[in-house]
Amino acid sequence: MEESSEEVGVEDLKNDDVVLGLAEKQCPETKSFIFSWGEATITLEDMMISGCSVLGSPVFSPLVADEMKAVEEELNQVRMELQNSDSQKARHSTWLKRFMDRGSEIEHEAFLALWLSRFVFPFSFRTVSKSVFPIALHLARGTRIALAPAVLASIYRVSCKGEVCESAAIIHSPFQLVQSWACERFIELRPTPNPIKKGEPRFARWHKIRTAVENVTTVLDSAKDSFHWHPYVRTLKNWDLPMFYRYLLGLDCIEQCLPHHVAMQFGMDQDLPARVARANESCWIAWKYYSKPITNATLYISSRFFEADVTTRYLEW
Numbered sequence: 001m002e003e004s005s006e007e008v009g010v011e012d013l014k015n016d017d018v019v020l021g022l023a024e025k026q027c028p029e030t031k032s033f034i035f036s037w038g039e040a041t042i043t044l045e046d047m048m049i050s051g052c053s054v055l056g057s058p059v060f061s062p063l064v065a066d067e068m069k070a071v072e073e074e075l076n077q078v079r080m081e082l083q084n085s086d087s088q089k090a091r092h093s094t095w096l097k098r099f100m101d102r103g104s105e106i107e108h109e110a111f112l113a114l115w116l117s118r119f120v121f122p123f124s125f126r127t128v129s130k131s132v133f134p135i136a137l138h139l140a141r142g143t144r145i146a147l148a149p150a151v152l153a154s155i156y157r158v159s160c161k162g163e164v165c166e167s168a169a170i171i172h173s174p175f176q177l178v179q180s181w182a183c184e185r186f187i188e189l190r191p192t193p194n195p196i197k198k199g200e201p202r203f204a205r206w207h208k209i210r211t212a213v214e215n216v217t218t219v220l221d222s223a224k225d226s227f228h229w230h231p232y233v234r235t236l237k238n239w240d241l242p243m244f245y246r247y248l249l250g251l252d253c254i255e256q257c258l259p260h261h262v263a264m265q266f267g268m269d270q271d272l273p274a275r276v277a278r279a280n281e282s283c284w285i286a287w288k289y290y291s292k293p294i295t296n297a298t299l300y301i302s303s304r305f306f307e308a309d310v311t312t313r314y315l316e317w
Helices: 002-007 016-023 044-050 066-083 092-099 107-120 130-140 147-159 175-185 202-206 216-221 259-266 283-290 312-316
Strands: 032-035 038-040 163-165 168-170 247-249 254-256
Touching: 016 175, 016 216, 038 259, 044 147, 044 175, 044 202, 044 259, 066 092, 066 107, 066 130, 092 107, 107 130, 147 175, 147 247, 147 254, 175 202
Parallel strands: none
Antiparallel strands: 032 038, 163 168, 247 254
């Protein structure tokens, strides 16, 4: 259990300058980065590359079976016990000690709860969150959960918000994915990548690697000719090309998804982005739009060798 917890996911790169530099370019309305030379953002494609599924049941799927509810209660009891201990928190380390090599019948669910709290939804600093227990239970029983929209929603949500504490902004989110996104696209921010081992995700290239750049803002503003709009079409050793939405549903938020603002990231020419009205009165209504199949439409997929550009009216705009 301990070994798995260290190897699952990409560790935080701790490149605060990169995250803060991108945060300065963030537009809260479009959830995109507005640079002097264009608009770009993190999309569901990036979540797929990181290993999160875009398909499956929503993260807010309720527990129906009594057995699953009973296991959730057991996990909650352990969490409350740790909160009432000297540490007063269900820290990752104490959670490990509580379940590892103890022969617990719910060790698998406990491990998944730790993994979700640490790498997927790190809302509480180094503590196990009870909000991930239902997801852990579904995953433990083989239910496919659409983690990609939930993770992306959490990134969008905190990009322009922070919890103010003693004059400091405390923000919890899987920002290692933001930093990996930047390393894939900005050549000047890119450190020497790790070789990908067989079976590892593409983002393992940036595992525990720090970017050394004196002025991140300058790099971002001068990347017009060097920005990689479509990096995942490039083949890498031990990494195969993936085969190939409107709302992103998180654990406690619904964020609008506007990929038409960054068409060049999908190998298509960028046109003036139209406004999309919101229709997310409830999580189930939003999920209906997210999971709605494409019908009566022709799907165009450009060649991975196609170099996207902008339309004339976008350039004039």
